Amino acid sequence: MRETEGRGAFATRTGGEHEPAVPHVVILGGGFGGLATAAALSRAPLRVTLVDRKNHHLFQPLLYQVATAGLAPGDIAASIRQVFRRQANVTVAMAEIEGVDPGARQVRLAVPERGSVLLDYDFLVVATGVGPSYFGHDEFAPFALCLKTVEDATAVRGAVLGAFERAELQASPAERRDLLTFILVGAGPTGVEMAGALAELARATLVEDFRRIDPGSSRIVLLEAGPRILPTFHASLAEKVHRRLEKMGVEIRCGRAVELVDERGVEVGGERIDAGVVLWTAGVKPSPAAAWLGVAGKGTDRAGRVEVEADLSLAGHPEVFVVGDVSARQQDGRQLPGVAQVAIQGGRHVGRTIAARVAGRTAPGCGSGCRW
Numbered sequence: 001m002r003e004t005e006g007r008g009a010f011a012t013r014t015g016g017e018h019e020p021a022v023p024h025v026v027i028l029g030g031g032f033g034g035l036a037t038a039a040a041l042s043r044a045p046l047r048v049t050l051v052d053r054k055n056h057h058l059f060q061p062l063l064y065q066v067a068t069a070g071l072a073p074g075d076i077a078a079s080i081r082q083v084f085r086r087q088a089n090v091t092v093a094m095a096e097i098e099g100v101d102p103g104a105r106q107v108r109l110a111v112p113e114r115g116s117v118l119l120d121y122d123f124l125v126v127a128t129g130v131g132p133s134y135f136g137h138d139e140f141a142p143f144a145l146c147l148k149t150v151e152d153a154t155a156v157r158g159a160v161l162g163a164f165e166r167a168e169l170q171a172s173p174a175e176r177r178d179l180l181t182f183i184l185v186g187a188g189p190t191g192v193e194m195a196g197a198l199a200e201l202a203r204a205t206l207v208e209d210f211r212r213i214d215p216g217s218s219r220i221v222l223l224e225a226g227p228r229i230l231p232t233f234h235a236s237l238a239e240k241v242h243r244r245l246e247k248m249g250v251e252i253r254c255g256r257a258v259e260l261v262d263e264r265g266v267e268v269g270g271e272r273i274d275a276g277v278v279l280w281t282a283g284v285k286p287s288p289a290a291a292w293l294g295v296a297g298k299g300t301d302r303a304g305r306v307e308v309e310a311d312l313s314l315a316g317h318p319e320v321f322v323v324g325d326v327s328a329r330q331q332d333g334r335q336l337p338g339v340a341q342v343a344i345q346g347g348r349h350v351g352r353t354i355a356a357r358v359a360g361r362t363a364p365g366c367g368s369g370c371r372w
């Protein structure tokens, strides 16, 4: 069903026969970028529809705390509806984004009980972020948990705490040792953070809670295919973190890619390491925004993020913007990092740009010197 025929649940594009002359902004993704865009439109005379497959905004930087039982899931997830309760121009739609037709200015959503719904827009903001990448080894996924959603974090927490419980009831010392081995594949910020949090959990939080096992004896192994941990950070900082992690009892192995992950552990550099839990903290791949926008393979960087103009709009489509992790934006010759601040500042800028355009004002300047 086309939303242009049905009306009701969502706002539609302006300019139809019976349409109020209020432009419609559709924001895809209720993460940091999407929320910042919608918030920046709070005073603008337009309608905003914010679409996300989840009903909550997730504070991803604290996922590791949920995964290691330091925080409850509700502490890092906020209802998107509640965030915009007092911003009357925002409608929230929980739906799966299936595609975009930039020519027709429509988004295709999968809506429960209704099937595909077409949503018209005047402005589109794509902020659908990234997901885990197993670098072509999707067969590893069932055995290597990732950390991207609340569900992932609770699954990791269940697996980690479950490994301690199973070890407590295990008679064989070899089986116990394997259960108390935790492997992290990938030593970027998430792997490093998780390794530290696991070391703290095992050597401090749980240390007095068991009778038959010593959680402090747990083996925490951080594997990195590259030559050093934290490859995107300055070498001196990475070296400091490396020493600190080793002090916390984390075993760090660099320079070898994991060859196999199965239900019992991993193989790396020809060596087998059995483990109670394997976590995949190695890489990310963008959501399919490039395919939706028809620029896959031509308007993207090597990772598949959508290349954008200085104002974060899509080339040839000044009404379409791409912000946050899924956008490829360079500053000082370097790709901006996939961090919350970049998404927030980008979203804010796009919100202000749209508001200015609707008001007939000049959009906030952003030449090549624009800093996010």
Ligand SMILES: Cc1cc2nc3c(=O)[nH]c(=O)nc-3n(C[C@H](O)[C@H](O)[C@H](O)COP(=O)(O)OP(=O)(O)OC[C@H]3O[C@@H](n4cnc5c(N)ncnc54)[C@H](O)[C@@H]3O)c2cc1C
Pocket (backbone or CB within 6 Å): 028, 029, 030, 031, 032, 033, 034, 051, 052, 053, 054, 056, 057, 058, 059, 060, 061, 062, 063, 064, 095, 096, 097, 098, 127, 128, 129, 130, 147, 148, 189, 190, 287, 323, 324, 325, 326, 338, 339, 340, 341, 343
């Ligand atoms: C474990 C972890 C730790 C991190 N730690 C830090 C940190 O310490 N500091 C920092 O600055 N950054 C950190 N980050 C990165 C930071 O969280 C991201 O840079 C930021 O979330 C990017 O915002 P975004 O809006 O681009 O995407 P996201 O916040 O990922 O939001 C994307 C939204 O789009 C929705 N979505 C995607 N596809 C669809 C679809 N097809 N249909 C419907 N909805 C869809 C998702 O549900 C999600 O809500 C961390 C990330 C992770 C995973």
